[in-house]
Amino acid sequence: MPPKKAVVEKKTLLGRPSNNLKIGIVGLPNVGKSSFFNVLSKTELGIARNYPYATIDPEEARIPVPDERFEWLCQTYKPSARIPAFLTCIDIAGLTAGASTGAGLGNAFLSHVRAVDGIFQVVRAFDDSEVIHVEGEVNPLRDMEIIQTELRLKDIEWVEKYLEGLKKTGRSLGSNSLADRARKEEIATVEKVLKTITVDEKDVRKADWTNKEIDVVNNLQLLTAKPVTYLVNLSEKDYVRKKNKWLPKIKAWIDEHNPGDPLIPFSVSLEERLVNMSEEEREEEQKKIGAVSALPKITQAGYASLDLIRYFTCGPVEVRAWTIRRGTKAPQAAGVIHSDFENKFVCGEIMSYEDLHEYGSEAAVKAAGKLRQQGKPYEMADGDIAYWKSGA
Known part of the structure; x- marks a missing residue:
């Protein structure tokens, strides 16, 4: 059997665990x-x-x-x-x-x-x-x-x-x-x-x-x-x-x-x-x-x-950068917009800024298979573009 990979413990950040720093x-x-x-x-x-x-x-x-x-x-x-x-x-x-x-x-x-x-x-x-x-x-x-x-x-x-x-x-x-x-x-x-x-x-x-x-x-x-x-x-x-x-x-x-x-x-x-x-x-x-x-x-x-990163929500009504701390998981990132998005989190449709910039449109990103559905364990990356789905 192949040897098990050592699990690297994720380093806790110094400072307040908050996005409002x-x-x-x-x-x-x-x-x-x-x-x-x-x-x-x-x-x-x-x-x-x-x-x-x-x-x-x-x-x-x-x-x-x-x-x-x-x-x-x-x-x-x-x-x-x-x-x-x-x-x-x-x-x-x-x-x-x-x-x-x-x-x-x-x-x-x-x-x-x-x-x-x-x-x-x-x-x-x-x-x-x-x-x-x-x-x-x-x-x-x-x-x-x-x-x-x-x-x-x-x-x-x-x-x-x-x-x-x-x-x-x-x-x-x-x-x-x-x-x-x-x-x-x-x-x-x-x-x-x-x-x-x-x-x-x-x-x-x-x-x-x-x-x-x-x-x-x-x-x-x-x-x-x-x-x-x-x-x-x-x-x-x-x-x-x-x-x-x-x-x-x-x-x-x-x-x-x-x-x-x-x-x-x-x-x-x-x-x-x-x-x-x-x-x-x-x-x-x-x-x-x-x-x-x-x-x-x-x-x-x-x-x-301050170990802050941002993700984006985009559309014809509003383009907005949301500040989160490095290492934030998808539900907590959604919760920055509204607590209901975190409490009733279903999933996020995520694409990277780099992919959107390269392919030029959301449709092209989707066609290339670069639009991903991410669940609760997903850790947000700087520059992610997110669409959140939450329960009623």
């Missing part, structure tokens, strides 16, 4: 966070001011995620309504050294970070005597150290407190009941979390965890478990010439401390100029300076960092 803009005061939020959301919600703590209450905006597939589907179906995928973005007040012990707006700031699922960390790498720096001088490496240290210190405080409570209630554990064994395993995992951020000096998201451990980690809602995308705010001149003295050092710092995290250079001052132009003017200006807006790339990176 949010990303927060984090950084020291006066690094360009609120100005970045304004151009990203094309609003004046974030008050950009030349002094610390201009932003106190977090502002929220839904940013359309650029997607060539969505644009092509709209051109093909010519729908009455078109609804792209969105990334929910939060502008959070600036953090300062000592935030973990309540300095500045420390506790409020950290509670706002705890409420989001991922982080855009804005790092200032431009000199401007008119824009003060809370630490006195521009040094992005120091700024990154401050943020990482403060988030870790708050996590350490939180985990120590949680572990203390677990051990108090776990003193009488001695039996081999399922409940006692589960509690012992939880204590061991929380101790491992504490070792990771204190002894190993690693962010929680950079450690290796089993699926059982991830369930415990997710329950803790730790600041250092959230994915980070580093956004380096350059002067327009440096961004256009793709050169800045800090960029190689920032890249080296990320490779040493948080390898694999995305680094995207951009220029708030350039984005502020481009955002107020018409589409034609913007294209002309970008050709003239030889550089393009980084906002589409940033939005896509933030969306991907």
Whole structure:
């Protein structure tokens, strides 16, 4: 008999098991966070001011995620309504050294970070005597150290407190009941979390965890478990010439401390100029300076960092992108549209965007045998086009 194939356990994702995830803009005061939020959301919600703590209450905006597939589907179906995928973005007040012990707006700031699922960390790498720096001088490496240290210190405080409570209630554990064994395993995992951020000096998201451990980690809602995308705010001149003295050092710092995290250079001052132009003017200006807006790339990176994907529903009435988390099964994906679709799920008729793009029409996809009926176990792929069937 042929040997049985080893079953590979599907990795549980770090973070909230939800499709409605949010990303927060984090950084020291006066690094360009609120100005970045304004151009990203094309609003004046974030008050950009030349002094610390201009932003106190977090502002929220839904940013359309650029997607060539969505644009092509709209051109093909010519729908009455078109609804792209969105990334929910939060502008959070600036953090300062000592935030973990309540300095500045420390506790409020950290509670706002705890409420989001991922982080855009804005790092200032431009000199401007008119824009003060809370630490006195521009040094992005120091700024990154401050943020990482403060988030870790708050996590350490939180985990120590949680572990203390677990051990108090776990003193009488001695039996081999399922409940006692589960509690012992939880204590061991929380101790491992504490070792990771204190002894190993690693962010929680950079450690290796089993699926059982991830369930415990997710329950803790730790600041250092959230994915980070580093956004380096350059002067327009440096961004256009793709050169800045800090960029190689920032890249080296990320490779040493948080390898694999995305680094995207951009220029708030350039984005502020481009955002107020018409589409034609913007294209002309970008050709003239030889550089393009980084906002589409940033939005896509933030969306991907949260393990979000999208599937489409298409027709003459509406083309719509639905946001789901990677690994979502068909019934739960249908449930994003309406809970009845999940509760009374029968099946989904699924085709891939690639097949529709290649064959040109639904009829041609069907004729080629590429339209598939999928049941409850089916895991959605990014770019699927779905028609759901549910019971009465």
